[in-house]
Amino acid sequence: MSAPPARAARVARGAVSFGSGIHAERLVSAALERDGxxxxxxRRRTPFGxxxxxxxxxxxxxxxxxxxRPTLADAAVALTPRQARRLYRAADFLLQTETTWARSAIRxxxxxxxxxGDMRRVKDVLRADQV
Structure with missing residues (x-):
């Protein structure tokens, strides 16, 4: 039995979003490597995200x-407070478990x-006092 049309369309959109997200991460990784x-x-998973x-x-x-996102403006507002907390907690977990990653500065x-494929970097988007 096949999925109802609305569910099938949602699943298809999710697959497209997942694929475009992976592609964006590859573009960003290559750009970071070019920057040294x-x-x-x-895509490092932790208990916190x-x-x-x-x-x-x-x-x-x-x-x-x-x-x-379709435009840089749309993507720039895509980090919600909930996602920021998740990101901070996941990073804190990794800092405690991956001791070889210790550095004098974290960002x-x-x-x-x-x-x-155009990119914009917002440096220092999150600080401990903001979560």
Whole structure:
């Protein structure tokens, strides 16, 4: 028996969104590497949620949230307070469990990607006193 048409359409949209999100994360990883970052992990799951990209550059450890939307403006407002708390808790968990990732500075960045592949990085998008 097949799924009702509305459910099937929702499942199809979800698959497209998932695929475009993976593509955006690959674009961002390549851009970070061009900027001199080493990618430590992608799509790293924790009990508190998933972090899209974890990268390091000398003494900086950067937790990156990637958002893919039709326009950069749409993506820039896509990090909700709930997602920010999840990101912070997941990063805190990883800092306690991945001792080799210790760096003197930690930063949370949001990198937004539009449907044409253009990117915008918002550095230091999240601070401990904001969650």
């Amino acid at each position: 970052f080493e990618i430590l992990a992608c 998933e972090i899209d990209i974890i990268a390091s550059n000398e003494d900086l450890l950067c937790f990156v949230e990637v958002k893919h 949370f960045d949001l990198i937004v990607v539009d449907r044409s």
